[in-house]
Amino acid sequence: MRPLVLRLHFHAGLLIAPFLLVAAASGLLYALSFQAEKVVYRNELEAPVGERVLPLAEQVDAARRAHPDATVTAVWPAPEEGATTRVLMTGPQVEEGTSLAVFVDPYTARVRGALPGYGSSGALPLRTWLGEFHRDLHLGEPGRLYSELAAGWLWVVTLGGLLLWIGRRRTARRAKALLLPEGGPRSRRRTLSWHGSVGLWASAGLLGLSATGLTWSTYAGENIASVRERLGGATPTVSAALGATPAGGDAHEGHGAHHDPAAPAAGGTDVGVDRAVEAARAVGVDGRIAVTLPTDGKGYVVKETDTQFPVHLDQAAVDPATGEVLDTLRFADHPLLAKLTRFGIDAHTGVLFGLANQLALAALALALVLLVLWGYRMWWLRRPGRPVAPGTWRRVPVPLLLPLAAGTALVGWFLPLLGLSLLAFLAVDATRSAVSRRRRRIAGTA
Known part of the structure; x- marks a missing residue:
């Protein structure tokens, strides 16, 4: 079994390593972009502390006057003293999938700037560009195949490397040989020691990145979402619909107190964003929040946006x-699978544990870069030899080969790009094995 794992780890690492290297390098830059944004966009993000915070309505009006051709869709009140309020707008000049984030001084209602914003984390141009490069190399949907291939193979090479390293060191008298790299002169042995030790320490994080990264992928992501939905792990949403409650009961029965929604008064009466925030605070939706403005048939939605653990992500409509609360949704009432998915994604994107999360991501990305480079170095020092001859899978006992093949087929169906690339690898391996046997036969008859 070890020769098969060794051959798979060697060739998968050799061929998939370029994708992993790009993903790791771009991920490293993305992890550092959180703190870089605070410096690059300091003028927009910060405001001198004043005597009192003005009503949100005045701040929204200031954004409207600065951008009369745009439409306000949401407001993110200043989360702390010295921070600006973010008014999100859309319009003909705003790129699809993004918002125009207008930064307003909450003490003076002066507009301090406007930038394109993306996603629920409020990524600004620097982080958005790096995030898209990490996800699809700025190639759109075709580019996402690279990241899915990298995420799909990352867990394979990580587990394979763990098995090889632990198996190699199982007879060592001290754990030091397993956990810490060797010293001594530069050699393939020392490079292998660094590759194995660092890989061991980084393995848990790399497996987590692989699992959470696949949730965004094109093909595997669809399968993961389908499984989540079948297991009842879909993320619920607060009901902001105006009018009578649909037949069959509440959309979020058990999520909190509900009121029979009243239809908007004639003339489109609106109590205003400040009253909506007060109503949400009265039912415990407070702190760092985002307010989505009413649209046709829907009311205000006030969401807590504190994704840093312990999270605060309750919602109210x-x-x-009338200013009455239509519905509340507590994060505590989310299905367990939905919570775990949220925690995993937030950890992957660097927001679950704040700066510590971002530093951990940067360390993992740097470790992966080094593992790839060390792997190539070992290959270069070994050349022209090869660790295991082609056709290794033929020597696996049938009682073990059959369940292994069945499990591989199941994984390949669930992770299609991994499955297709594995088939290509097996086809190349079988071809090389056949060519090698033919050459030996010819040499034997010569």
């Missing part, structure tokens, strides 16, 4: 005509 408010009737714009």
